[in-house]
Amino acid sequence: MSVEETILKLREELHKHNYNYYVLDNPVISDFEFDKMLETLQKLEEQHPEFFDPNSPSQRVGSGITKTFETVMHKNRMYSLSNSYSTEDLLDWENRIKKMVDGHVQYTCELKYDGASINLTYKNGLLHSAVTRGDGEKGDDVTTNVKTIKSVPLKLNGDYPDEFEIRGEIILPLEGFNKMNEERIEIGEEPYRNPRNTASGSLKLQDSSEVAKRPLDCLLYSIKSDNLNVDNQFASLQKARDWGFKVPIEAKLVNSIDEVLDYINYWDKRRHDLPYEIDGVVIKVNSFAQQDELGFTAKSPRWAMAYKFQAEQVSTVLNSISYQVGRTGAITPVANLEPVELAGTIVKRASLHNADIIAKLDVRVGDTVFVEKGGEIIPKIIAVDFSKRYEHSQPTQYIANCPECGSELIRTQGEAQHYCPNYNGCKPQIVGRIQHFISRKAMDIDGLGSETVTLLVNEGLISNYSDLYELSKEQIVPLERMADKSAENLINGIEASKQIPFERVLYAIGIRYVGETVAKKLARHYKNMEHIASANIEELKSVDEIGEKIAESVKLFFDDEANLKILERLKRFGLKFELDEAVLANQTDKLKGMSIVVSGVFESISRNDLKKLIEDNGGKVSSSISSKTSYVVAGTDMGPSKREKAEKLNIEIIDEVKFLQLLE
Structure with a gap:
């Protein structure tokens, strides 16, 4: 046997033993035998560098030093999940699903692993890259560090696609976490606070050999591929197992929300029996066709929901209440607490939301209060321990003036929060608007962060975002x-931002209530800034999903002379104030005034492209059939109840071919 053949055989056997040990938990050789085999491979590779392979089992020990982690775009966006905390939330979610899809809905229930999200890309069965979630659109390339994690396969088995992405969670099992802390305490160092933060921090260590020493694990749960050859989530999990990935067997396919609730209750009681931490359960519509039909909101998939277990609670003393001013002028009261450990972190502050919450809780300075992490992220006060209240405590008086500029606060009828009306003279509002303007989803200005914005404002170099x-x-x-x-x-980053497309510029200028989705709808409808600025409230309300509150806010923004002057400067500096010609070339008014429902699976065009065509040609995509529906574009597997309703209302049902003919 040649040296090359020996090396290849050793690699193949070590990959197999890695899989048996770290994924199946079923080793067939001793640790000593494994180590000797790995040692032999390493010596042969040192002697014959011409046979180097970045995916060799020898590379798991770590060797590379990464000074900076490259930020890369995700091929497929990594959405966050909507959260639920009660049976009512899940039942509401199910009702929304049943209105949008036909037929029986099955659900895949999976444990919600508490770690750091990761996106792995494989090409020709080999690990190509590992990228953190980041902001969902961009993440950091941590491939060198992830290669050291033994349960991440470097080479796959079976009938995998030529190229695909698979997503999961990098976790630190409790046994390994506790052992790490014992060692740190023994040498007089501070113990790590919790497994999740430690796992996340491990991915950004500069020395991969240090990462290799940590007992990290990787649990996978979602495949992204154009040719997966399975049509549902539960089957895709088995596919991933067959290829060599570690996919927990606790996932379960169920037929109703009642069964979902049984699964949640079971794991809520038994979560502490697991070798790793979970903070809830993820429920997904099982059918990929139904997932496709349900689609996404601007932030989350409509076909998935995270059920979060009840948050941990602690009690501590409320030392004082301070007030923060946001970029829109909204005032947020903040509780300053006696420091207390909660869910693995030290909590010193908690949100009190608004004046109504303070009054409802009757929370006062000096009270002993109960604190929990809402959604395990933002601490909040949920109750007061009245048995420990001081005899002469005084009710909290909400502030009447802005804590920053002294302006008298206002509160509009129907609004929960107080606002500072000093739009152009209150520093936190000025700083906040500029910070929003430069953010990743807005102008995405490289080299400019929140702290630098504050510094530039404090130094008097800028007073609004056009000054940049x-x-x-x-x-x-x-x-x-x-x-x-x-x-x-x-x-250079400021100059490059002039190429940001119009819909993101519209989002960046910070009109109240105008988020990413609304900005896209306004841009698509009006085509340029001038048309939006001249629209009246009734005209604005005619745009899909624009209601009274948003329309009034848009009108108010463009009626402000100071805003118009800033916009004029931005236009003069070369920012994009209209849709690009390439985008406009694909837009018509052929479907203007039409409401179109899309249902089923299509052959010549994807569902998302079909919806985009409807919107690009002036139509509105609707999820449910009503008397206002103009057409139903039906593919194969259109639900019988939708077809029945369309026929009952005499709505014309057309296929994708006839729809495309409408646009010719």
Whole structure:
């Protein structure tokens, strides 16, 4: 046997033993035998570097040093999940699903692993890259570190696609976490606070050999591929197991929400028996065709829901209440607490939301209060321990003036929050608007972060976001923590932002209630900033999903002379104030005024592309059939109840061919 053949055989056997040990938990050789085999491979590879393979089992020990982690775009966006905390939330979710899809709905229930999300890409059966979730659109490439995790297969088995993505969670099992902490305590170092944060931090260590020493694990749950050859989530989990991935067997296929609730109750009681931490259950519509029909909101898939177990609660003392001013002028009261450990972190502050919540809880300075993490993320006060209240405590008086600029606060009827009306003179509002303007989903200005924005405002160099485009490198270099190169990067980032498309510019300027989705709808409908600015409230309300509150807010923004002057400067600096010609070329008014329902599976066009065509040609995509529906575009497997309703209302049902003919 040649040296190359020996190396290939050793690699194949070590991959198999890795899989048996770390995925199946069923080793067939001893640790000593494994180590000797790996040692033999390493020696042969050192002697014959011409046979180097980045996916060799020898590479799991870690060797690379990564100074900076490259930020890369996700091919498929990593959405966050909507959360539920009660049976009522799940029943409401089920009702929404049944209105949008026909036929019986099955659900796949999976445990919600508490770790760091990861997206793995495989090409020709080999690990190509590992990228963190980041903001869902971009993440950090941590491939070198993830290769050290033994349960992540470097080479796959079976009938895998040529290229696909698979998503999961990097976790730190409790046994390994406790052992790490014992070792840290023994050498006099502070113990790690919780497995989730430690797992997440491990992925960004610069030395991969240090990552290799940590007992990290990887649990997978979602495949993204154009040719998967299965049509449902539960079957895809088995596919992933067959290829060599570690997919927990606790996932279960169920036929009703009642069975979902049984699964939740079972694991709520038994979650502490697991070798790793979970904070809830994820429920997914099982059928990929039904998932496709349900689609996504701007933030989350409509076909999935995370049920979060009841949050951990602790009690502590409320030392004081302070008030924060947001970019829209909204005032948020914040409770300053006696520090207390909660869900693995030290909590010093908690949200009190608004004046009504303070009054409802009757919370006062000096009270002993109960705190929990809402959704395990943001701490909040949920109750007061009245048995420990001081005899002479006084009710909390909500502030009447802005804590920053002193302006008298206002509260509009029907609004929960108080607002500072000093739009152009209140510093936190000015800073907040600029920070929103530069954010990733808005203008995405490289080299400019929130702290730098605050510094620029405090130094008097900018007072609104249009001022950014007049900054010079010479003005920035003298600032604290600014060097020649970072100043140059900032100026280049500002210049590059002029290429950001119009719909994101519209989102960036910070009109109240105008989020990403609303900005896209307004941009698509009006085509340019000038048309939006001149629209009246009734005209704005005619746009799909724009109601009274949003229309009034848009009108109010464009009626403000100061805003118009800022927009005029932005236009002069070269920002995009209209849809690109390439986008406009694909848009018509052929379907204007039409409401179209899409149902079933299509052959020549994807459902998403079909919906985009409807919107690009002036139509509205609706999820349910009514007397206002113009057409139902039906593919195969259209639900019988939708067909029956369409026929009952005399709504014309057309196939994809006839729909495309409508646009010719």
